[in-house]
Every structure is written in C-alpha cells, then in structure tokens.
Amino acid sequence: MIDHETRGSGPPLLLVHGLGSSRNAWTPIVDALAKHRELILFDLPGHGVRPAEPDSGTFAGLTRSVAGFIEDQKLGSIDVVGSSLGGRIVLELARQGGTGAVVALDPGGFWQGWERGFAATTLTASVNLLRASRPMLPALAKNPVSRTALLIQLSARPWALDPAMVTRELESFVATRTFDALVADLTNGPAQLGPAAADSGPVVIGWGAHHRLCLPRQAARAQAAFPDARLHWFARSGHFPMWDQPDEAVQVILDATGGRWR
Numbered sequence: 001m002i003d004h005e006t007r008g009s010g011p012p013l014l015l016v017h018g019l020g021s022s023r024n025a026w027t028p029i030v031d032a033l034a035k036h037r038e039l040i041l042f043d044l045p046g047h048g049v050r051p052a053e054p055d056s057g058t059f060a061g062l063t064r065s066v067a068g069f070i071e072d073q074k075l076g077s078i079d080v081v082g083s084s085l086g087g088r089i090v091l092e093l094a095r096q097g098g099t100g101a102v103v104a105l106d107p108g109g110f111w112q113g114w115e116r117g118f119a120a121t122t123l124t125a126s127v128n129l130l131r132a133s134r135p136m137l138p139a140l141a142k143n144p145v146s147r148t149a150l151l152i153q154l155s156a157r158p159w160a161l162d163p164a165m166v167t168r169e170l171e172s173f174v175a176t177r178t179f180d181a182l183v184a185d186l187t188n189g190p191a192q193l194g195p196a197a198a199d200s201g202p203v204v205i206g207w208g209a210h211h212r213l214c215l216p217r218q219a220a221r222a223q224a225a226f227p228d229a230r231l232h233w234f235a236r237s238g239h240f241p242m243w244d245q246p247d248e249a250v251q252v253i254l255d256a257t258g259g260r261w262r
Contacts, residue, residue, distance in 0.1 A: 002069045003050060004042035008034025012075065013257060015041050016066060018084025018240075019108075019182055020127070020173035022048030025083065027165060028246045029253075036254055040078075042069065044086075046178035057181030059085070059109075059189060063092050077201065079257040083240060084108060084214075085182070088192055091205075091226065097197030101257040105206040105249070106239050109192030110218040110225070119213060120187040122153060130174050137174075141166040156210035156238040165243075194225030203229035204256040208237035208244065230256075 005023070007030055017025040023041040026033075033039055045065050046052035055061025066089055070078060079100040082090035087107030094102045111119055130150070133140060140146040144159040147166055151158035158166075173179065196203050203226050207219040223231045232252050237244035241252075 002042050002045070002065065004040055004069070004073075007039040007041065008037055010037045011257075012078050013037040013039055013253075014070070014075065014078050014080045015039060016080060016082035016086030016089050017044065017047070018082075018086050019123075019186070020047070020176040020179050021084075021169060022172050024048070024168055024172070025240070026242060028162075029242045029250050032246070032250045033253065036258070037079075040073075040075075047176050048172065052178050057178040058185045059088065059092075059182070062182075063089050067093060067096070077199075079103075079201065081105070081253055081257070082107065083242065085186065087205075088186075091192055091194070091196075091203070091222075094196035094200040094203055094226075095194055097199045099196075099200045101201040102196070102203045103206065103253050103256045104203070104222075105241055106208055106211060106214050107192065107205065107222060108186055108214055110214065110221040111187065111191070112218075112221070115215060115218070116187045120183055122213070123183050123187075124180065126150075126153065127173055127179055130170055134171070134174050137170050138163075138167045141170060153212045154239040154243075156208065156236055156244045161243055192222070192225060195228060196226055202256065204232055204252065205229050206232045206234060206241055206249070206252055208234045208239055208241060210236070210238045210244075213239050 022043045043050040046056040077100045080090040081103040083105045087104035088109040091104045142163045148158045234241045241249040
C-alpha cells in the first residue's frame, strides 16, 4: 500500500510527482487546488519516504504501482494530474483506459535521436553535482546566482523561486534511490505510446515554452501520439509550471478537470 495524504474538499484529484521529487513538489499550488478539489498526494515508490519496490527503477513498474494504488483505494475513474515522469505515467494510464480527465505537465517519453543522450547525460551530471554538493545545498539554494546555475535546466526563472522549496527539491533528487536506474530506463526505453483509450476522460498536455530538458519540439510528438488531447503552452515556464507559473497551472488543472463535475 502506498502511503498517502488528502487535502481539501470536493471531487477527488490524484497528483503524481516527477522523477526524484516527492508529494512536496505540489506545494506551490496545493492550497489553491484544495479550495476546489480533494487532493490525493503520495510519494512514488523509491521517492520521498516511500521504500522502493522491486520494479521501482522502471517506468513500467511505477505505472503499475500507481494503477495498483488507484485500484486498492477504489478510486475508479479519478481525475489525474502528473508532472514530468508523473506526466508520462498519467498519459500511460489514459492509454490503458479507465481514467477520468488527465493533465500531463511536461511529460517525458518523447525524446528522439540525440535528445535521449542529451537528457541522460545532463540529468546524470546534474544529480552527481548535487550529490557532491549535498552539505552545501541550503546555502546554494539561498543564493540567487547559485540557485540559477543549479536549476536553469528546469526553471525559466530559478532566481525567483523560494529557496526553502528549492532546497527541499534538490535534497529529494539526491535522496532518490532509484534515480539513476530510472534515468537509464526512461532515456533508453521506448517512446510513450498513445492514444488514450475510449473509456478515459479528456487529456490536456501542458508544455513550458522555456523547456530545456523535454525540448519544446517534443510537444508536437506528444500531441501526435494523443491526437485528441489539447495542448497548452505555458509561455513563461520551464519544466515545472507549478513552480514558474503556479496561478496558470492551477487554472489549467481546474479547467481541464472541472468541467465533468459542473
């Protein structure tokens, strides 16, 4: 059983965080979303406080874990939102069928050619730097210059991010026991398949225009795989819209998942 928590009230909404992160990744938008929805937050196996399972170093394994959680909790066709790796997981759930509305924020799985090596190399180098700098992470996160250097690949405006949030996220990246295995699996494995099954809800794919990891050109591939999906561009965001454009991220999520409840 995956440990989880709930926040807010209203129709349930499941939030799936990204690689190396935890349920705390949603902190910038939790309060705003919780005014309208009952949020279900959890750590993926091998992330945060959750121990790894035997297959937690693979995308397929994590997807099975999330699908199993939905089944165990009898959540049915719940609306789901995912970020990064979590974005790809919720797209895969939509492809397999049975979800409610799906919002995938900057999902992985659409690299081609040299982009695979670029993602693997830069992610591995970045986390190795963080591991070597772990005792200094709070100080580095507090300084706008070093904060920008550490997060320029993930944020359009890293100098403006909350230092406490940045420290928490960087330490989470370092502590994730399955990080290296997942990078290898995600960047060497097959591309994300589509489209969503007929019994799944509407799909919205959000993409940061200033993305430096899942490059903006990949958004067209995502929409080609899920041709009925609506593509939303976050004009002033990098990899994490809930960091760079929290108000816009909340509005996109509520618009995408709220219509079926009105």
